[in-house]
Amino acid sequence: MTTRAHGVLLFVLIAAMLAGCGERRTPPAGPAVALRAENLTVSPSTGPVTHVLVRNPGAETYRGTVTATFPDGWKMNTTCQDVTVRPGETARLAFAIERGADSASNTYPVHLKAVSADGTEVTRAQTIVCASAPYFKPTIDGQTDDWKDAIAVTFATGGRKTVVVTYWSRRSLSLLVAVEEDALTPLPEQGGGGACDAVQIAVS
Known part of the structure; x- marks a missing residue:
């Protein structure tokens, strides 16, 4: 009698384990939207229009509100916009800088937040720059x-x-x-690799 009871208990445990192995687990959902602030093309003190990209990677249309917070002291024409983005598409929202200030480091913190119609919130903290090259032909002589x-x-x-x-x-x-470096490690004259200081620039 005892042996049978143990056998029944063992069978129930094995059945439960097999049932657990057969469960389908839903992978965690990604963000409702992806947010990105574009870099500036002219200095913020000139009052340009900057843009925020809202990409919908999901399978359903996204409806929500996007809020952009720019550096302290800037005056924007708006900081909040409603948006509707179809699946796989990207919306480009314009925010005009009515009064901005240039930074000596050319870095500008931007905080983005998207809140969907059902209350789902997505945030992103980003630093943008003024990515611009003035028209000029400098003398290449090692001087600044x-x-x-x-x-x-x-x-x-x-x-x-x-x-x-x-x-x-x-x-x-x-x-x-x-x-900013204490000492320069040049490229070996004979090649062949080895450690050296270098800067890699990508232009797209």
């Missing part, structure tokens, strides 16, 4: 005198500051890159 009117992009990697400034002239794009 010709670069004072260029718009710098500043960022830090590994605790070291990098400053990139650009000019363009007809078909030429000129770059000045300043890296």
Whole structure:
């Protein structure tokens, strides 16, 4: 009698384990929308229009409200817009800067928030820059005198500051890159690899 009871209990446990293995688990849902603020093309003090991209990666139409918070002291024509985005599409929302201020580091924090009709909230904190190259042909002589009117992009990697400034002239794009480093490790003269200091620039 005892043996049979143990056998029944063991059978129930195995059946429960097999039932658990056969469950279908729904993968976690991704964000309702993807938010991204575009970089500026002219300095914010000139009063440009900036844009926020709202992409719908889902299978249903998204309806909600997008709020953009820009640096302190800026005056915008609006900071909140309703949006409807069909599946797989991207909406581009315009926000006009009525009064802005330039930053010496050329970095501007932007906070984005989207709230759907059912209350689902998506947020993103982002830093944008003024990605612009004035028209000028500098003298390439190792000096920085010709670069004072260029718009710098500043960022830090590994605790070291990098400053990139650009000019363009007809078909030429000129770059000045300043890296905060204690000592320069040049590229080996004979090649063959090895450690060296380098900056990689991608133009798209």
